[in-house]
Amino acid sequence: MVFNFRVYKKQSPNGKITMYLGKRDFVDHISGIEPIDGVFVMDGDYQDRKIFGQVVCSFRYGREEDEVMGLNFQKDLYLASQQVFPPPEKQETSKLQERLVKKLGDNCYPFTFTIPPNAPASVTLQPASDEEGQPCGVHYYVKLFCGDSDTDRGHKRSAVSMNIRKVQYAPSKQGKQPCTVVRKDFMLSPGELELEVTLDKQLYHHGEKVAVNVSIRNNSNKIVKKIKAMVQQGVDVVLFQNGQYRTSVASMETQEGCPINPGSSLQKIMYLLPLLSSNKDRRGIALDGQLKKQDTNLASTTLLASPDQRDAFGIIVSYAVKVKLYLGALGGELAAELPFVLMHPKPNARGKLVQADSQADVEMFRQDTIMEPEADGDRFD
Known part of the structure; x- marks a missing residue:
């Protein structure tokens, strides 16, 4: 043979x-x-x-x-x-x-x-x-x-x-489905505003759309005027004490279903697609390591066996979905974050x-x- x-x-x-x-x-x-x-x-x-x-x-x-x-x-x-x-x-x-x-x-x-x-x-x-x-x-x-x-x-x-x-x-198994609920009450105002954000899964592959399920329950007397969802890439240059920063690599802003008046609720799904092609001009975005000058993609999430095992000369990359509700100049904002994993599936021999x-x-x-x-x-x- x-x-x-x-x-x-x-x-x-x-x-x-x-x-x-x-x-x-x-x-x-x-x-x-x-x-x-x-x-x-x-x-x-x-x-x-x-x-x-x-x-x-x-x-x-x-x-x-x-x-x-x-x-x-x-x-x-x-x-x-x-x-x-x-x-x-x-x-x-x-x-x-x-x-x-x-x-x-x-x-x-x-x-x-x-x-x-x-x-x-x-x-x-x-x-x-x-x-x-x-x-x-x-x-x-x-x-x-x-x-x-x-x-x-x-x-x-x-x-x-x-x-x-x-x-x-990417690992072979999905983790727990990410979900978070945040609430905000207002001084001199009864009731509270509740925001629930859920992702359809924890692990995404490069090129996949991230489905963000947003559920809003307005039990306050404020009005939600706008919703914004974004995928943020977190970069931690471990060598520097202040070497952490975040960059939005995909975002979507909508007023569909707004305003959400007191006593109302809204549930919708927003789709985000983090790609390098839409971030070509953003300096400092983390990319996967390159061989020569070939095309690459956004850096994959860095997986660590333990948070304490970060190498001093390394760069830690993470991703999170952030959803913001805008309540106007006097009402302020309500935000929720959900981390997720973005990686390549493993290629086989061919x-x-x-x-x-x-x-x-x-x-x-x-x-x-x-x-x-x-x-x-x-x-x-």
Whole structure:
């Protein structure tokens, strides 16, 4: 039986070291992160040298154009670092590594890196249209280089690096249906205004409409003049004490059914669709980590095993629906919030989106023909 598969390839500028990875998205299962397994091919002239490998998490928290007088708004965290040649005596290899070693010859060696379980997710903050340079956010890359030790900076000619992403996929089960009830009473006025907000489910996939069920019971003597519903994206840059902010990524305002007079009630469903395409010009919106400059989407919700396990160099993303009732200049407002989860379903081996399971093995791509690689690190297909 012949197994054919896709890989990513990147070569050092001098052509002496070539890295191969079977994928560039590595899944965080909360309990652990998929190991980064690949191989590299080394030129025969390097047989008497040492090759080191590293997994680097690059956290940029400021614009490159603001880096003056020695300031640097970027931190590089070395999450894994080890010598990959000469290779260790005992090393477990995956099926992909075994097949690549068999195909690429005697100068091909496997490597495997393990990322710590609480490493931050790949997130990019959308820059303004006039900004240049690397955008703020958390980025990952795998690096192989020739040197005397793992702290040796080496030379760019004999080093190769490839961008990867740490991603999370939606859990397989829905949580409890979100629901909240808020009430407001008024000084020198009898009765109260009640607002009940319910979502049809807790977990949404990117591209799905969020159905917001709004129920209003007006037992006060105030008048509800307008209703507004919005999806807010919450971004928490953990490094900064005041690094939390919210941005509306979808909103809907209506006066249908209004005014709601004293003693009246109203029940309606409002549909919201949070998409990046309607927020292209909003600076600071969190996006899923990008490989090169490909299209992406709004960042997925960050799932944590515990709120205390937030990495200091991470960006935590959350979503909530907020509904506001406007009562006029003297009446003020009444607002209710409901958090929900927005994520991608897990893709299967052929790239089709399916529900994520707990710790499913990722099967290798199987295609009709073996593809030859390109030199810039893109998938050859």
